[in-house]
Amino acid sequence: MPRMRxxxxxxxxxxxxxxxxxxxxxxxxxxxxxxxxAAAPAAAEEDKPSLTVYTYESxxxxxxxxxxxxxxxxxxxxxxxxxxxxxxxxxxxxxxxLEGASTSADVVVGLxxxxxxxxxxxxxxxxxxxxxxxxxxxGGFSDPVFIPYDYGWFAVVYDSQAIGAPPQSLEELVSGxxxxxxxxxxxxxxxPGLGLLLxxxxxxxxxxxxxxxxxxxxxxxxxxxxxEAYGLLTSGEVPMVLSxxxxxxxxxxxxxxxxxxxxxxxxxxxxxxxxxxxIASSDHPDLARDFLAYLISPAAQDVLPTTNWMLPxxxxxxxxxxxxxxxxxxxxxxxxxxxxVADSRRAWTQxxxxxxxx
Amino acid sequence: MAAGARPLRLSARQMTGSTDRRWxxxxxxxxxxxxxxxxxxxxxxxxxxxxxxxxxxxxxxxRYLRGVVLFTLEQAALSTLLAVIGALPLAVALHRARxxxxxxxxxxxxxxxxxxxxxxxxxxxxxxxxxxxxSDLVATLxxxxxxxxxxxxxxxxxxxxxxxxxxxxxxxxLDGVPAESWKLAGQLSLTPLTTFRLLEWPAIRTALPGxxxxxxxxCVTSFTLVLTLGGGPGATTLEVAIYQALRYDFDPGLxxxxxLIQIGLTALALAVTLRLGETTPGGFTLGRxxxxxxxxxxxxxxLDLAVLAVGIAFVLSPxxxxxxxxxxxxxVALLADxxxxxxxxxxxxxxxxxxTLALLLATPLLLARQALARSASSRRHAAWRGLFELSGxxxxxxxxxxxxxxxxxxxxxVTDVFAAAPFVVIATNAVMAMPFIVRILAPALATxxxxxxxxxxxxxxFGLARLRHVEWPAxxxxxxxxxxxxxxxxxxxxxxxxxxxxxxxxxLPYLLLQRMGSYRTADAAGLALLLGALCLALMAxxxxxxxxxxGR
Numbered sequence: 001m002p003r004m005r006x007x008x009x010x011x012x013x014x015x016x017x018x019x020x021x022x023x024x025x026x027x028x029x030x031x032x033x034x035x036x037x038a039a040a041p042a043a044a045e046e047d048k049p050s051l052t053v054y055t056y057e058s059x060x061x062x063x064x065x066x067x068x069x070x071x072x073x074x075x076x077x078x079x080x081x082x083x084x085x086x087x088x089x090x091x092x093x094x095x096x097x098l099e100g101a102s103t104s105a106d107v108v109v110g111l112x113x114x115x116x117x118x119x120x121x122x123x124x125x126x127x128x129x130x131x132x133x134x135x136x137x138x139g140g141f142s143d144p145v146f147i148p149y150d151y152g153w154f155a156v157v158y159d160s161q162a163i164g165a166p167p168q169s170l171e172e173l174v175s176g177x178x179x180x181x182x183x184x185x186x187x188x189x190x191x192p193g194l195g196l197l198l199x200x201x202x203x204x205x206x207x208x209x210x211x212x213x214x215x216x217x218x219x220x221x222x223x224x225x226x227x228e229a230y231g232l233l234t235s236g237e238v239p240m241v242l243s244x245x246x247x248x249x250x251x252x253x254x255x256x257x258x259x260x261x262x263x264x265x266x267x268x269x270x271x272x273x274x275x276x277x278x279i280a281s282s283d284h285p286d287l288a289r290d291f292l293a294y295l296i297s298p299a300a301q302d303v304l305p306t307t308n309w310m311l312p313x314x315x316x317x318x319x320x321x322x323x324x325x326x327x328x329x330x331x332x333x334x335x336x337x338x339x340x341v342a343d344s345r346r347a348w349t350q351x352x353x354x355x356x357x358x
Numbered sequence: 359m360a361a362g363a364r365p366l367r368l369s370a371r372q373m374t375g376s377t378d379r380r381w382x383x384x385x386x387x388x389x390x391x392x393x394x395x396x397x398x399x400x401x402x403x404x405x406x407x408x409x410x411x412x413x414x415x416x417x418x419x420x421r422y423l424r425g426v427v428l429f430t431l432e433q434a435a436l437s438t439l440l441a442v443i444g445a446l447p448l449a450v451a452l453h454r455a456r457x458x459x460x461x462x463x464x465x466x467x468x469x470x471x472x473x474x475x476x477x478x479x480x481x482x483x484x485x486x487x488x489x490x491x492x493s494d495l496v497a498t499l500x501x502x503x504x505x506x507x508x509x510x511x512x513x514x515x516x517x518x519x520x521x522x523x524x525x526x527x528x529x530x531x532l533d534g535v536p537a538e539s540w541k542l543a544g545q546l547s548l549t550p551l552t553t554f555r556l557l558e559w560p561a562i563r564t565a566l567p568g569x570x571x572x573x574x575x576x577c578v579t580s581f582t583l584v585l586t587l588g589g590g591p592g593a594t595t596l597e598v599a600i601y602q603a604l605r606y607d608f609d610p611g612l613x614x615x616x617x618l619i620q621i622g623l624t625a626l627a628l629a630v631t632l633r634l635g636e637t638t639p640g641g642f643t644l645g646r647x648x649x650x651x652x653x654x655x656x657x658x659x660x661l662d663l664a665v666l667a668v669g670i671a672f673v674l675s676p677x678x679x680x681x682x683x684x685x686x687x688x689x690v691a692l693l694a695d696x697x698x699x700x701x702x703x704x705x706x707x708x709x710x711x712x713x714t715l716a717l718l719l720a721t722p723l724l725l726a727r728q729a730l731a732r733s734a735s736s737r738r739h740a741a742w743r744g745l746f747e748l749s750g751x752x753x754x755x756x757x758x759x760x761x762x763x764x765x766x767x768x769x770x771x772v773t774d775v776f777a778a779a780p781f782v783v784i785a786t787n788a789v790m791a792m793p794f795i796v797r798i799l800a801p802a803l804a805t806x807x808x809x810x811x812x813x814x815x816x817x818x819x820f821g822l823a824r825l826r827h828v829e830w831p832a833x834x835x836x837x838x839x840x841x842x843x844x845x846x847x848x849x850x851x852x853x854x855x856x857x858x859x860x861x862x863x864x865x866l867p868y869l870l871l872q873r874m875g876s877y878r879t880a881d882a883a884g885l886a887l888l889l890g891a892l893c894l895a896l897m898a899x900x901x902x903x904x905x906x907x908x909g910r
Contacts, residue, residue, distance in 0.1 A: 057872075085861070090606075091605075091606075094605065094606060094607075097608050098770070099775075099776075102774050186590070186606070188602065188606035188607055189605075189606050216592065219589075220505065220507055220589065221507040221508070221588075221589035221590060222589060222591065228874075235489065235879065236488070237487060237488045237489060238488070349607075350420075350422070352591075353422040353591045354420075354422045354425075356590055356591040356592050357422040357425035357426065357591040357592055357594070358425040358428065358429060358592050
């Protein structure tokens with residue numbers, strides 16, 4: 001999960017407001033833009049097939065892994081990669097359910113192991129057909145349909161300038177000073193949000209709802225995706241955010257700052273293994289398969305740690321930067337099996353809503 | 359009537375008054391039918407989906423959903439209270455105080471209504487957020503920083519948008535007090551308190567029911583503010599819950615259930631509005647001020663100026679924040695960004711199409727109503743006239759997000775929802791603008807009818823010729839105003855867009871929401887400034903056009 005950098009803007013076109021001065025030209029060109037807008041990029045690269053990849057927003061941002069992965073894959077595939085960045089991981093699944101078989105996606109990057117049972121139940125996915133022998137993730141995840149491309153542990157990341165004594169456990173987070181707020185993500189749209197929901201459930205079981213009610217006093221806001229929540233931390237609106245143990249590496253490497261740190265929790269940390277899969281109805285099944293294989297190749301795995309700020313799921317060509325050695329490594333990894341999550345997600349989300357609602 | 363003096367060549371010599379009327383009514387009915395298909399289609403889709411909702415009882419007993427309904431009502435009631443109570447001293451001070459910029463202040467109080475809600479939300483965070491100006495001030499005074507998320511933020515934002523509206527309505531009511539009364543109050547040297555009790559309060563009281571119910575209605579249907587400032591399940595309104603049921607849970611049954619509750623609530627609020635307040639005027643006029651003769655009292659004058667200063671600072675600060683933050687961003691680079699250009703294009707086309715459609719629907723409705731009013735057997739046609747009148751305001755009961763939800767579910771069965779998105783958004787925006795357009799056009803049309811009907815009849819002026827020589831000159835200016843208003847409304851809309859927006863269909867507010875989401879704060883600020891400036895310019899143009907000729 002990446003962090004934002006200044007956004008470089010291309011300078012090749014005239015300002016749109018200038019064209020407002022000649023209304024008729026504006027209208028005609030605008031209508032043309034809408035009608036032919038979708039066709040335009042395809043026309044430019046007519047001869048090449050286009051591979052549409054659904055993913056979450058921070059993956060495709062120019063500071064994220066998207067641009068490098070795209071460039072790397074396009075070099076070998078003779079195709080064009082078209083990213084569609086949605087709010088967050090769960091939103092990808094929602095979108096797929098909504099579109100059903102008519103979806104224009106060929107590949108989906110950014111679901112996690114908590115969602116795969118539900119994703120398979122849509123019947124939209126086909127076996128990945130790639131060689132996964134290089135994959136090595138905690139718990140040894142292996143699946144015929146979904147391919148893991150990176151992983152990380154959820155963690156509360158805090159601003160050390162705003163919080164003197166960070167929570168040492170989930171329990172301390174729940175019962176801590178309500179004046180020290182945390183921003184969390186919505187489990188209905190975001191995989192980190194779902195991750196915290198499952199983390200709480202794993203640790204507290206049936207008393208999770210009561211614990212959520214207690215924690216709710218510390219929650220500043222619930223955002224639809226990871227990037228909003230993390231933005232609240234870095235802009236100083238909130239001193240704690242639900243993110244990953246790997247997040248501080250970004251600040252160390254890119255900003256040479258150890259201001260933002262992950263808190264190690266006694267109860268252990270819930271793991272997220274991010275996965276990709278291909279859509280059965282795709283017009284380019286071979287390209288989709290190649291893309292998935294590329295995602296776990298050393299070339300792509302080298303890109304992910306320092307752009308998506310997660311740990312590589314397969315062998316990298318070069319060793320990880322030193323900053324990764326100093327990260328919190330949980331003593332205990334927590335997880336549910338995908339089927340349990342699929343069976344209970346709705347009920348647990350309902351419980352969460354009731355605890356945080358009024 | 360400009361053409362009245364010279365002989366007219368009539369294009370349709372055979373046309374008589376009744377054929378003319380029939381044509382007009384037919385056109386009106388066509389517009390009603392189009393509306394009925396659009397709104398009815400949404401309703402049908404929702405109800406068809408409702409059949410498949412097995413357990414309404416379980417939904418009704420859901421603690422979270424009960425909380426949502428309660429919160430919707432609670433935040434609306436509190437927002438209304440804050441806006442109205444805050445507006446009271448402001449309106450009194452504004453009417454009493456003698457200072458040169460009064461017209462300017464009244465015009466400032468128009469602005470929040472023209473500002474796209476999302477831009478307003480961003481500005482509220484900048485002013486009232488944890489790192490905002492007010493928070494800094496409070497922190498230096500030794501208190502804790504403010505929390506703008508949740509109920510407090512929603513209330514601040516609603517007050518920002520509605521307090522000026524309430525104040526304007528109250529000032530308009532005070533302007534209605536006859537000049538003689540003020541003169542008498544001066545001659546009797548009434549104290550400010552007595553003046554308030556005898557003159558000001560009775561005048562303001564007449565405006566209260568209308569203002570209160572209107573603001574309550576606006577707050578009950580609030581979407582964008584709650585989406586951006588809500589802060590989670592504890593501060594969710596029905597509109598946001600409908601959106602989430604579709605976009606997060608993909609649970610059409612739940613969306614239908616919530617939509618029905620929402621329609622019920624708004625219908626109730628609208629019924630109260632219609633019953634309590636005759637159509638609320640004061641939206642556009644700046645009002646004429648009667649001379650007052652209050653005894654000069656230093657204390658009252660200081661109090662007035664203090665109240666005014668606080669009120670103006672409250673309303674003005676978000677605008678200043680928008681400008682300051684916007685100018686800090688790289689506007690040139692932003693304008694050169696192809697994504698921004700495409701969103702601007704899309705917004706432009708959607709807004710132009712929506713505004714055109716809105717006029718095409720509203721004008722025949724009103725012409726038909728007027729034609730029926732003019733017929734001899736007007737009593738017989740009362741029901742028809744009511745139909746035309748009501749259709750224009752129907753959308754107030756069925757909020758855009760509900761219309762959007764209905765079409766979303768319906769289109770899903772036949773086609774790719776996101777491919778049909780632009781059309782639904784255009785139609786929804788057009789229908790959203792109709793109540794306002796009706797309010798602008800109807801009085802102009804009525805005045806013109808009163809002045810020219812008999813003459814036109816006696817000249818045998820019917821059909822297109824009548825349209826050209828009678829209605830067109832009278833409606834030209836209000837039509838331009840309506841068009842500008844509808845443009846601004848559609849440019850700033852996020853309600854329908856939130857549901858239908860996608861990678862391939864991005865308008866400026868949607869892009870703004872995306873940039874806010876990915877915390878490109880500078881980009882968001884720049885976009886907010888562009889969008890806000892565009893809408894305010896359109897509204898300024900509209901307001902200028904509407905000022906009576908003798909106005910300043």
